[in-house]
Amino acid sequence: MNSGKRVFHNNEDCPVRNVVAQIGDKWSLLILFALVDGPERFNALKSRIEGISQRMLTQTLRDLEREGYISRTVYPEVPVRVEYALTELGKGIVKPLYELVLWADKHQPTIERARKTYDKHKK
């Protein structure tokens, strides 16, 4: 329907929207990739992901946990230790994400050039 074109963009159940809503923010991808090498503690993540505030780290971790991408484990030691790790689902999404990153990395020079051309052309 709709003159033969798949309309992907208008509905609540649009798969593109769902991707964007879940990981299309500034920090989710960084956090997921920060966990590929294994579980990390809160403050370890904070220092690995340069520029993130505790506020955003907490909030994004909660969101990712809610969607099922990561798990949160509290070890009741003193002082308390909280570890975040990728779930199976989280490990799963990292694969296509990694393809994307590889692509972007490969084409980075092209983009760099495009940017310069644009900036020079437009006053």
Added chain:
Amino acid sequence: MNSGKRVFHNNEDCPVRNVVAQIGDKWSLLILFALVDGPERFNALKSRIEGISQRMLTQTLRDLEREGYISRTVYPEVPVRVEYALTELGKGIVKPLYELVLWADKHQPTIERARKTYDKHKK
């Protein structure tokens, strides 16, 4: 170096950062996918991408143009017609993005379940 772990997250030239900076926002993906079927005019995009404001559409189109993902062509008719289209680079990134969307679509039910479990568990 760094105890054998690739450190991906701290630097300016981190490829993950570059991806996120370019398409990790609320609208870029939607716009790219709205153009896979062929060029579209400004207002056509605005109505296809439900919920976007002119402000954000203009701004995100400019950004995508700057990075080289889309082209902007002005046809000096009356009234003026402005068409946006994917460049070769834009068509290129859509492929890994599509993989990601397929993955997300496939695992949507799992995520849905995770969300419900989380919401029920946490008061």
Added chain:
DNA sequence: CTGGATCCCAATTGATACTG
């Protein structure tokens, strides 16, 4: 009329200070 710029206000995000 179409594409887009501007202004104002609400919503998000960020920087710290503080707490269990």
Added chain:
DNA sequence: CAGTATCAATTGGGATCCAG
């Protein structure tokens, strides 16, 4: 250590205005 609370700064939505 792992957060929460608070307030400042940034960003986004929507109406309005403008050029061709």
